[in-house]
Amino acid sequence: MQRTATFLWHLLPTATLAIALALVSPDGLRAQDTAAAAGTTAESMPPRRIVISLTERRLHLLEEGRPPRSFPVAIGRPGVAIPLGDSQVLRKRRNPTWRPTANQRRDNPALPASVPPGPANPLGKFALDLGWTAIAIHGTNEPDSVGRRASGGCFRMLPADIAALFEAVPVGTPVRVVAGPAAVPPPQAAALAAAPLAAAPPPPPPEKAASPPPAILPDPRCATAGAPLRRMICTVPELAALDGRARGLQQRRLAALPAERRDAAAYALLQEERRFDDRITARCWVRRGMEEDPAVAAAARACLGDALTERLEEAKRR
Numbered sequence: 001m002q003r004t005a006t007f008l009w010h011l012l013p014t015a016t017l018a019i020a021l022a023l024v025s026p027d028g029l030r031a032q033d034t035a036a037a038a039g040t041t042a043e044s045m046p047p048r049r050i051v052i053s054l055t056e057r058r059l060h061l062l063e064e065g066r067p068p069r070s071f072p073v074a075i076g077r078p079g080v081a082i083p084l085g086d087s088q089v090l091r092k093r094r095n096p097t098w099r100p101t102a103n104q105r106r107d108n109p110a111l112p113a114s115v116p117p118g119p120a121n122p123l124g125k126f127a128l129d130l131g132w133t134a135i136a137i138h139g140t141n142e143p144d145s146v147g148r149r150a151s152g153g154c155f156r157m158l159p160a161d162i163a164a165l166f167e168a169v170p171v172g173t174p175v176r177v178v179a180g181p182a183a184v185p186p187p188q189a190a191a192l193a194a195a196p197l198a199a200a201p202p203p204p205p206p207e208k209a210a211s212p213p214p215a216i217l218p219d220p221r222c223a224t225a226g227a228p229l230r231r232m233i234c235t236v237p238e239l240a241a242l243d244g245r246a247r248g249l250q251q252r253r254l255a256a257l258p259a260e261r262r263d264a265a266a267y268a269l270l271q272e273e274r275r276f277d278d279r280i281t282a283r284c285w286v287r288r289g290m291e292e293d294p295a296v297a298a299a300a301r302a303c304l305g306d307a308l309t310e311r312l313e314e315a316k317r318r
Helices: 031-039 102-107 159-168 187-193 220-224 228-235 237-256 259-283 295-317
Strands: 007-010 016-024 050-054 058-063 069-072 082-094 126-130 136-138 147-153 174-178
Touching: 058 159, 069 159, 126 159, 136 159, 220 228, 228 237, 228 259, 228 295, 237 259, 237 295, 259 295
Parallel strands: 050 174
Antiparallel strands: 007 016, 016 082, 050 058, 058 069, 082 126, 082 174, 126 136
16 A cells, blocks of 8 residues: 655755655555656765665665665564664764654554664664654664564665664765665676776886806816715716806806905815715715626616706706
8 A cells, every 4th residue: 555755854064955755565566767757867976875665675885986885674564664764864873762653653662662772673783764764774683583574664684784774875875775676787887887997008128148058167176076976976967067057156146255255165165065975875876886786876867966956946046
């Protein structure tokens, strides 16, 4: 059953705003969205507004430059008149006191005159009073009712959702209640419209000229090598090349040092090489006479190749 529309006039600090109130029964919702939207153009669109769809039972927060946000709401239960049309947020209340309306007290005489803030308060912790008498967007102490037709005419939201909405909207934010689906742009389109054009990426920095490969410096001990490890390195070309490249890198670093530091660095490299020989001799099980067993010799050469490769890579990182 449709009730006659009434008009509430609210005196604002800068202008007098006429707010039309249309109360309709949920059983006879009329699509007045087209007429309401006819006077709204892209140029006159407010930067922030709320649209509530009764059929969707959702509240949409539309903000210029941001993707729309959507929240489920509870709407008036069957038989309760629901406002339809345009209004605005007239007042914001934190930790509100709930006072039942005369109709609510008539339907349920056991209701108290008021309920203070707390877990038993039907308004929850936040309330946004609208331009319609006794109509608000508020929280609830019955979160299971959100998304259903369960309220006395207000719009209930989940506690976390009303907290976010309360912080996002100021007094004066326009509110539109529509019977059908809300004309909300998809999040992707809104994000694309709000996103600034990406600047062209800066040109990549010029590539540094690749350093010439290090010279392969043969081990001067090869002529008189008697230790099994050095003898194997000197007699296997692949191993000699790996060892020689590491020596070339070491000599390049030594040449770049100041003269007063060069001798100490050369001595440190010599000590490091001796420790390497001792460690790899044990690791690869290099010993005299292993050449007599081809399988043992092949395993030792493979192990030594891995060790020399690791040493060369470490020298490159220094």
